[in-house]
Amino acid sequence: MVDFSLSDEERQIRDTVRAFITREVMPLEQEVLRNERTGAPAVDPSVLRELRDKARRAGFWGINTPEEYGGMNLGAVMTAILVMETGRTFVPFSFGGTADNILYGCDDEQKKRYLIPTLEGERRSCFAITEPGAGSDARNIRTRAVRDGGDWVINGEKTFITGGAEADFVMVFAVTDPGRGADGGVTCFLVDRDMGWKSEPIPTMGQWGPASLVFDDVRVPAANVLGEVNQGFPLAMRWIGQGRYIIPAHAIGAAERMLQMAVDYAKIRCSMGRPIADYQAIQWQIADSQVEIESAKWLTLYAAWRVQQGMDARHASSIAKLQGATMANQVVDRVLQIHGGLGYTKELPIERWYRELRLLRIFEGTDEIQRRTIARNLLKGHARLGGIGE
Structure with missing residues (x-):
């Protein structure tokens, strides 16, 4: 039988994190909105530290960091649950003590220079595989690395x-053997900024602040x-596949908070002498949102469970990512509609979430890529x- 309950310890962890986010992080939301209007960073880095x-x-x-590195190693399911909690706010907060999963593949010397400092927050990494004109086609890598002595x-x-x-x-991926294709001709390099690569920020409609990177000799x-x-x-695919369930987990937290805002507002906003909560048009939007959130939640937890069990989670993660991304966009649109003109203003954070959540249908594999993956897996068996549970 499937057990959907949390242990007392797991419930305590979730509730403690929820209280921390509510008490310590959410009060910064107005500052984030003010800073966005002035072009300042969302939150001062020292405040986040x-x-x-x-x-x-x-x-x-280190909520998902192995205990040998001082982490909590809570596992993928609890990690997903805690990401749902941090997703309840748009303040860019995340717990420290984590590193990209492929950095655990470093040799001993590389761990001293890259993994450990990253876990301690002394160094910041980025993962670079996407190239101009390639988009979600990760195999279409043109960046080249040529051996020159040592x-x-x-x-x-x-x-x-x-x-x-x-x-x-x-962590940059470059072609090192053009004749062998992506599966056998691409290498991952750890490249310090002072080795000469340059970056340029790319302005976007939401909080996400990506950059273009240039490698010139x-x-x-x-x-x-x-x-x-x-x-x-294979390292790149491990990075992409291992944490894809995190994206819908974040979306679930945001959607649940916004839906609660809609429920509360519908009770106090009156139209033609009655609270709008009395009207079927509003009730159906609330009901549909609840159904979609719960559907995405269980798909996401199932994908996380497969990761935690050491099973192949790629198909389940694609399903969760697709459902979570489309769900979040539908929910935020309904919540804005329920709030009417007020929802469209910058007085409320709904428009902020509207812009931010739109990214989820593109980020880490577009909706179209997820549908292609799901269909291909079924068609090819x-x-x-x-x-x-298979």
Whole structure:
């Protein structure tokens, strides 16, 4: 039988995080909205560091980081649940003590220079595979790395790189053996900013601040290869696939908070002598939103459970990501509609979420890519209908 309950400890962890987000993080929302109007950073980095330090003192550090590195190692399911909690606010807060999953593949020397400082918050990384003109076609990599003595020389451009403007090192994927294709001819390199790559921020309609990265004869020591030469593409797919369930988890938190705003507003907003909550048109929007949120929630937790069990979670994660992204956009649109003209103003955070959540249908694989993946898996027999827990 399937057990949907949380243990007492898990429930306590969730409730503690919810209280922390409500008490410590949500009060910064008005500051974020004010700063957006002036073009200032959403929140001063020192404030975010203080919040992470406060969370660490309370025991929340490295929620999905292995215990050998000082993390909590809560597992994918609890990680998803906690991301739902942090998703209840648009303040760009996240718990410290985490690193990209492929950095755990560093050798001992690389761990000292990259993994450990990243976990401690002393260094910031970014993941760079997307290129201009390639978009979601991760195999269409044109950035080249050519061996020159004990070094590799990298030339190329990456685009829409999350954290690229702030990172001080990048995990960049480049073609090292053009004749072998993506699966056997791409290598991942750990490249410090002071080795010569440049970044340029890309303005967007929401909070996400990606960057373009340019590599012009950037010389990288052979010791900075992550994993094995020509085996970088499987690393990239591991990075992309491992945490895809995080995206809908974040969307669920935002959607639940906005739906509660709509419920509360519908009770007090009167039209033609009655609260609008009495009208079927409003009730159906609220009901549909609840159904879609719950559907996305269980699809997301199922994908996280497969990750936690060491099972192949790619198909389940694509389903969760597609449903979560479309759900969030439908919910925020209904919530704005329920609030009417007020929802369209900057007095409320709804318009902010409207812009921010639109990204989810593009970020980390578009809706179209997810549909292609799901259909292909069924048509080729990689996934089948009617299975439970398989």
